[in-house]
Amino acid sequence: MASPSGALTFAAAHRSRFVAELADLIRFPTVSADPRHARDLERCANWLARHLRSIGLEAVTVVQSPGPPLVLAEWRHAPGRPTVLVYGHYDVQPVDPLGEWRFPPFEPTLRGQDLYGRGASDDKGQLFAHVKALESYLRTAGRLPINVRCLFEGEEEIGSPHLGPFLQRHRRRLSADVAVVSDTRMLAPELPAITYALRGDLGLELEVSGPRRDLHSGVFGGAIHNPLQALCDLVAGLHGAGGRIAIPGFYERVRRWGEGERVAMARSGPTDAQVLQEAAARDGWGEDGYSLYERTTVRPAISVAGIVGGYRGHGVKAVIPSRATAKLDVRLVPDQEPLEIERLLRRHLDHVTPPAVRSSLRRTRVSRPVVIDLGHPALRAAAIAYEKGFGKAPVAIRSGGSIPAVGAIQDVLGVSSVLMGFGLADDGIHAPNERFHLPNFDRGIATSIWFLDEIAREAFEGPAAAARMPAALAEEGRP
Amino acid sequence: MASPSGALTFAAAHRSRFVAELADLIRFPTVSADPRHARDLERCANWLARHLRSIGLEAVTVVQSPGPPLVLAEWRHAPGRPTVLVYGHYDVQPVDPLGEWRFPPFEPTLRGQDLYGRGASDDKGQLFAHVKALESYLRTAGRLPINVRCLFEGEEEIGSPHLGPFLQRHRRRLSADVAVVSDTRMLAPELPAITYALRGDLGLELEVSGPRRDLHSGVFGGAIHNPLQALCDLVAGLHGAGGRIAIPGFYERVRRWGEGERVAMARSGPTDAQVLQEAAARDGWGEDGYSLYERTTVRPAISVAGIVGGYRGHGVKAVIPSRATAKLDVRLVPDQEPLEIERLLRRHLDHVTPPAVRSSLRRTRVSRPVVIDLGHPALRAAAIAYEKGFGKAPVAIRSGGSIPAVGAIQDVLGVSSVLMGFGLADDGIHAPNERFHLPNFDRGIATSIWFLDEIAREAFEGPAAAARMPAALAEEGRP
Numbered sequence: 001m002a003s004p005s006g007a008l009t010f011a012a013a014h015r016s017r018f019v020a021e022l023a024d025l026i027r028f029p030t031v032s033a034d035p036r037h038a039r040d041l042e043r044c045a046n047w048l049a050r051h052l053r054s055i056g057l058e059a060v061t062v063v064q065s066p067g068p069p070l071v072l073a074e075w076r077h078a079p080g081r082p083t084v085l086v087y088g089h090y091d092v093q094p095v096d097p098l099g100e101w102r103f104p105p106f107e108p109t110l111r112g113q114d115l116y117g118r119g120a121s122d123d124k125g126q127l128f129a130h131v132k133a134l135e136s137y138l139r140t141a142g143r144l145p146i147n148v149r150c151l152f153e154g155e156e157e158i159g160s161p162h163l164g165p166f167l168q169r170h171r172r173r174l175s176a177d178v179a180v181v182s183d184t185r186m187l188a189p190e191l192p193a194i195t196y197a198l199r200g201d202l203g204l205e206l207e208v209s210g211p212r213r214d215l216h217s218g219v220f221g222g223a224i225h226n227p228l229q230a231l232c233d234l235v236a237g238l239h240g241a242g243g244r245i246a247i248p249g250f251y252e253r254v255r256r257w258g259e260g261e262r263v264a265m266a267r268s269g270p271t272d273a274q275v276l277q278e279a280a281a282r283d284g285w286g287e288d289g290y291s292l293y294e295r296t297t298v299r300p301a302i303s304v305a306g307i308v309g310g311y312r313g314h315g316v317k318a319v320i321p322s323r324a325t326a327k328l329d330v331r332l333v334p335d336q337e338p339l340e341i342e343r344l345l346r347r348h349l350d351h352v353t354p355p356a357v358r359s360s361l362r363r364t365r366v367s368r369p370v371v372i373d374l375g376h377p378a379l380r381a382a383a384i385a386y387e388k389g390f391g392k393a394p395v396a397i398r399s400g401g402s403i404p405a406v407g408a409i410q411d412v413l414g415v416s417s418v419l420m421g422f423g424l425a426d427d428g429i430h431a432p433n434e435r436f437h438l439p440n441f442d443r444g445i446a447t448s449i450w451f452l453d454e455i456a457r458e459a460f461e462g463p464a465a466a467a468r469m470p471a472a473l474a475e476e477g478r479p
Numbered sequence: 480m481a482s483p484s485g486a487l488t489f490a491a492a493h494r495s496r497f498v499a500e501l502a503d504l505i506r507f508p509t510v511s512a513d514p515r516h517a518r519d520l521e522r523c524a525n526w527l528a529r530h531l532r533s534i535g536l537e538a539v540t541v542v543q544s545p546g547p548p549l550v551l552a553e554w555r556h557a558p559g560r561p562t563v564l565v566y567g568h569y570d571v572q573p574v575d576p577l578g579e580w581r582f583p584p585f586e587p588t589l590r591g592q593d594l595y596g597r598g599a600s601d602d603k604g605q606l607f608a609h610v611k612a613l614e615s616y617l618r619t620a621g622r623l624p625i626n627v628r629c630l631f632e633g634e635e636e637i638g639s640p641h642l643g644p645f646l647q648r649h650r651r652r653l654s655a656d657v658a659v660v661s662d663t664r665m666l667a668p669e670l671p672a673i674t675y676a677l678r679g680d681l682g683l684e685l686e687v688s689g690p691r692r693d694l695h696s697g698v699f700g701g702a703i704h705n706p707l708q709a710l711c712d713l714v715a716g717l718h719g720a721g722g723r724i725a726i727p728g729f730y731e732r733v734r735r736w737g738e739g740e741r742v743a744m745a746r747s748g749p750t751d752a753q754v755l756q757e758a759a760a761r762d763g764w765g766e767d768g769y770s771l772y773e774r775t776t777v778r779p780a781i782s783v784a785g786i787v788g789g790y791r792g793h794g795v796k797a798v799i800p801s802r803a804t805a806k807l808d809v810r811l812v813p814d815q816e817p818l819e820i821e822r823l824l825r826r827h828l829d830h831v832t833p834p835a836v837r838s839s840l841r842r843t844r845v846s847r848p849v850v851i852d853l854g855h856p857a858l859r860a861a862a863i864a865y866e867k868g869f870g871k872a873p874v875a876i877r878s879g880g881s882i883p884a885v886g887a888i889q890d891v892l893g894v895s896s897v898l899m900g901f902g903l904a905d906d907g908i909h910a911p912n913e914r915f916h917l918p919n920f921d922r923g924i925a926t927s928i929w930f931l932d933e934i935a936r937e938a939f940e941g942p943a944a945a946a947r948m949p950a951a952l953a954e955e956g957r958p
Contacts, residue, residue: 033794094796097693158794185698199697203795212759214576214910217808218678218880219664222780223754223771225764229718229783232805235708236715275702280691283835285704292702301701304708305798310785311806315512315637316682316843317573318808318880319784319909326711327790329696329797356762364795401697401797430798431693 004453006140011132011445018132018445019115019438021051023108025090025124026117032068032091032155041068041154044090048152049073055135057150063170067162068154072173075134076147082455083147084378085176085415086134087405088127088183089156092119093430100432114435121427125436126182126444127152129422133448145456149176153405156183159203159365160404167412177460178378179409180451182444184399184421187270189437192386192394192447194379195419196372197297200332201402202341203365206234206349209323210357217318225356228309228324234359235326237352238302242288245302247348250341255334257298268395269293270425278425296400300336303329327364331400338366367404372416381454382418389447420447483932485619490611490924497611497924498594498917500530502587504569504603505596511547511570511634520547520633523569527631528552534614536629542649546641547633551652554613555626561934562626564655564894565613566884567606567662568635571598572909579911593914600906604915605661605923606631608901612927624935628655632884635662638682638844639883646891656939657857658888659930661923663878663900666749668916671865671873671926673858674898675851676776679811680881681820682844685713685828688802689836696797704835707788707803713838714805716831717781721767724781726827729820734813736777747874748772757904775879779815782808806843810879817845846883851895860933861897868926899926 011018028044031037045062048071053060057073068091076083095105095118103109108117115125130150137144151174153163167174184195210227217226240246257265272284275292286295295301309324311317330345332338346361353359372379374396386394399419406417422444428434490497507523510516524541527550532539536552547570555562574584574597582588587596594604609629616623630653632642646653663674689706696705719725736744751763754771765774774780788803790796809824811817825840832838851858853875865873878898885896901923907913 033796034792094790094792096790096792100692157796201697201797203797210760213579213907213912215758215760216880216909217780217782217784218680218810219878219904219908220754220758220775221782221808221810221879222765222774222778223763223879224758224760225762226782228786229714232711232714232783232786235711239708275699279694279699279703281689281694281703281835283704284702285833285835286701295701296699299701301696303696303700303705303797303799304711304789305696305796306789306791306800307707307711307786307803308791310783311573311575312785312787312791313513313573313575316806316808317512317636317784317909318680318682318782319572320782321785324786327795329700329795331697331700354764356760356764399698400700400702401695425698428692429698430695430796433692 003141004449007133007136007449008446010140011136011449015442022125022128022441023115025128026108026119027106029106030091030119030154031094032158033094038068041091045069045071045154048090052131052150055131056138057134065162065166070154070166071150071152073150074148075144077143078145078147081146082177082458082460083149083175084455085174085179085409086130086148086150087179087181087409088130089123089153090127091154091157093122093157097432102433113438115438116433116435118434120434120436121423122429122434123156123183125441126422129182129441129444130180130448132445133452136445136449137452145452149174156403156405159201159367160408161365163405164408164412167408171413174413176413176415178376179415179417180420181403181406181417182420182422183403184401184419185423185425186421187395187397189424189439190390190392192390192392193397193421194382194394195399195421196374196396197398198370198402198406199297199400200336200338200369201365201367202330202332202338203363204328204330204342204345205325205362205364206231206328206359207323207325207362208234208357208359211320211322214322215320217320220320224320225354226320227357228321230354230357231307231309231324231326234349234352235304243286245300247344249344253335253337254300262294265293265398266291269397297398298333300333301331305329331402332369334369334371336369338368367402368407370406370410372419376416377458377460378418378455381451381458382420384454385447385450388450389443420451482620483928486612486615486928487925489619490615490928494921498920501604501607501920502594504607505587505598506585508585509570509598509633510573511637512573517547520570524548524550524633527569531610531629534610535617536613544641544645549633549645550629550631552629553627554623556622557624557626560625561656561937561939562628562654563934564653564658564888565609565627565629566658566660566888567609567631568602568633569606569631570633570636572601572636576911581912592917594917595912595914597913599913599915600902601908601913602635602662604920605901608661608920608923609659609927611924612931615924615928616931624931628653635882635884638680638846639887640844642884643887643891646887650892653892655892655894658894658896659899660882660885660896661899661901662882663898664902664904665900666874666876668903668918669869669871671869671871672876672900673861673873674878674900675853675875676877677849677881677885678776678879679815679817679848680844680846680883681809681811681817682842683807683809683821683824684804684841684843685710685807685838686802686804687713687836687838690799690801693801694799696799699799703799704833705799706836707800709833709836710786710788710803710805713828713831714783722765724779726823728823732814732816733779741773744772744877745770748876776877777812779812780810784808810881811848813848813850815848817847846881847886849886849889851898855895856937856939857897857934860937861899861930863933864926864929867929868922899930
């Protein structure tokens with residue numbers, strides 16, 4: 001069997017080259033939300049494919065799609081051993097507000113132990129940790145201890161709209177025993193975490209339209225309803241007393257967790273003070289009766305991610321805009337169904353939109369909430385790998401975020417995922433000055449090497465696996 | 480005395496040149512709200528000054544200012560005759576949303592009888608009608624029937640912040656018996672109007688700030704207050720039941736008009752149906768108990784002219800923005816004091832801003848409400864001039880808009896204004912596809928020629944003038 005020690009030594013010896021290559025990967029401005037970057041996404045996919053070939057992976061393919069291309073690769077010379085599907089995404093969030101970046105977002109800049117750049121943490125750095133682990137094994141042992149398939153996509157940040165159909169078409173080519181997804185966070189640099197729950201995500205654009213053209217707000221102000229004001233009314237009306245969402249029926253299917261789960265969450269998850277510190281916020285907010293950790297994980301939320309309406313330029317313009325749009329980001333929890341929530345919101349808006357304007361809703365992304373069975377045998381391997389890679393066993397936590405691929409891989413391929421995060425809460429993902437804490441890159445590579453080694457020992461069928469599960473992980477404590 | 484008939488013949492004969500020159504004037508992208516256009520405003524001021532010199536005006540000066548320069552000119556060779564101050568502005572509104580323009584906003588385009596272009600109606604076309612009237616007189620009679628001073632500014636669309644101090648410094652140079660301002664509308668192409676009331680204007684930027692940096696709306700949504708949502712709450716809370724503004728004390732000083740005024744307004748002003756048609760809107764909106772005309776003229780209003788917050792680009796971005804701003808446009812009526820209203824709003828916001836965010840208010844423009852005495856003798860001259868220029872006597876109307884210069888000229892120079900509008904309600908001022916109805920340009924020039932002629936006959940002191948005032952105008956009916 002291939003030994004992890006050679007791979008670990010190789011990784012440590014080639015550390016500076018690995019970081020330089022990661023910087024090359026970050027340099028591609030792969031903003032999937034912006035069609036003007038389509039060519040950059042293609043170039044990045046091609047670079048990634050060449051890189052995977054160069055480290056010894058096989059059957060490397062850039063697969064065209066209605067969206068950005070997907071990159072596939074594999075190494076399947078360990079018959080009888082498990083197959084792991086490594087998933088990651090090479091696309092990134094938009095960079096605005098650009099003025100708040102200390103360094104140009106696509107010119108990776110090293111400061112202290114952090115590498116700054118859009119996508120450094122989400123998800124290029126985390127994805128690349130696995131790539132470098134595979135390289136380290138292949139260059140030293142000439143083989144991997146297990147079978148591996150890689151699936152890297154370029155539209156995670158816009159909700160992976162084409163991933164489900166793609167997985168359907170390539171089901172056989174992507175069959176695996178378990179997937180590993182590193183697109184989440186740890187609790188602290190020395191405190192690794194395995195994420196076992198993700199919120200669902202429903203992206204909606206709420207447009208309010210009124211007069212056929214923009215009107216002078218002096219001449220008509222007070223007599224013609226202002227779509228931007230009506231939009232503010234509708235957005236304000238989404239929340240009611242006690243921070244609760246005021247859409248009738250919205251909470252109906254929200255799962256009630258038992259007191260045991262709440263106690264376990266309080267023990268293992270971040271405290272209110274920690275959440276506030278991570279957010280660099282002074283005060284919390286939200287639904288009465290729940291901790292901040294609970295509010296972001298087991299309770300749903302609606303955020304206004306942006307409003308487009310009226311004059312946004314320098315100075316003043318006296319105008320009643322003819323239309324205005326809010327980008328809504330609805331985070332859902334078990335057992336809410338995204339499309340049912342959309343129907344409830346439509347019905348609510350039909351009811352509350354004033355007659356002088358019209359409202360409409362357009363869905364921009366959808367993914368369902370996911371909860372991963374803590375009894376899955378791959379989680380044991382991940383826990384051991386973390387303990388060896390970071391010197392500390394991981395905590396099992398819930399995340400408020402969403403990774404559409406995790407649900408799609410489960411639903412279409414029937415494959416469960418291990419969410420092995422190497423990010424930190426203050427990485428600034430989705431914000432200016434995103435960065436990746438490079439010690440996490442190094443330890444992430446080591447953890448991935450140990451994970452491949454541990455998975456090789458794993459049986460994926462029968463009751464044996466669950467029996468080996470650390471009890472504390474199963475009830476969300478620190479193992 | 481100089482005869483209007485020669486001037487009228489000259490204007491008709493040179494009509495196509497006049498339109499071509501107006502197009503040249505519109506071609507300058509003089510957006511005063513945008514500092515990137517500072518050089519264009521200077522170029523336009525210089526062009527205008529050269530033009531005024533070329534038509535025979537004297538003492539033409541481009542006066543530097545902390546804002547865009549002002550252009551002054553005069554002709555003062557009619558001793559013993561009245562002096563008229565011709566005011567206009569050469570700056571224009573921003574052009575966004577640019578995508579909705581049928582033609583490029585600064586490439587004037589003729590379609591049918593309309594000249595399209597930003598500023599065509601507001602205010603370059605209306606200003607230029609007076610310039611062409613002066614030229615027509617000077618080129619034919621070699622003189623004007625009265626004394627004239629011209630004052631053309633370049634920051635009306637941002638609230639004329641430097642005009643008051645400028646008038647203070649140049650009080651003697653700008654002394655006059657009356658000002659004529661053509662920056663308003665008529666009721667229809669065949670129905671001229673003299674505007675005798677303007678609302679005041681208070682421009683404010685309301686900023687709400689929360690976390691120090693943008694946050695991931697999945698990771699933190701539900702636990703950290705969203706400044707954009709809080710802004711929507713604050714904006715929504717500005718209005719209460721029955722379309723009334725909910726700021727305590729806001730209506731306290733609003734003048735109650737007698738039943739006579741309301742009857743006169745109903746007789747002379749536009750009906751609800753006409754206001755809706757002009758706005759291209761299906762439904763009215765606003766304060767219960769008032770007609771749409773009243774709501775836009777004798778009742779105050781608050782419009783949200785724009786919101787800047789969160790992601791505004793293509794597609795989706797999952798973010799809780801760290802701050803959000805609303806541009807508020809508060810229109811005031813007698814006897815509201817803009818700065819008192821600002822204080823009331825600050826107090827209200829202090830009271831209702833939730834503790835998890837902070838709100839702040841920045842004033843961007845201010846002008847007080849103006850009511851012009853219908854007994855002013857220049858209004859008689861204007862009414863006769865309109866009757867000769869358009870073949871129809873004007874209606875006296877109130878406008879919901881604001882022209883800061885009118886209050887400043889009154890307050891600083893002690894000079895009343897005649898608001899002789901040549902615009903139309905569907906000119907699309909402040910909106911895409913602004914246009915000027917060229918028959919109004921032609922008739923506006925003729926009306927200005929007749930006005931100069933009529934003013935020459937006018938006595939500006941003593942009771943004689945008021946006695947000659949058409950009774951119907953005085954009570955806001957059609958004379």
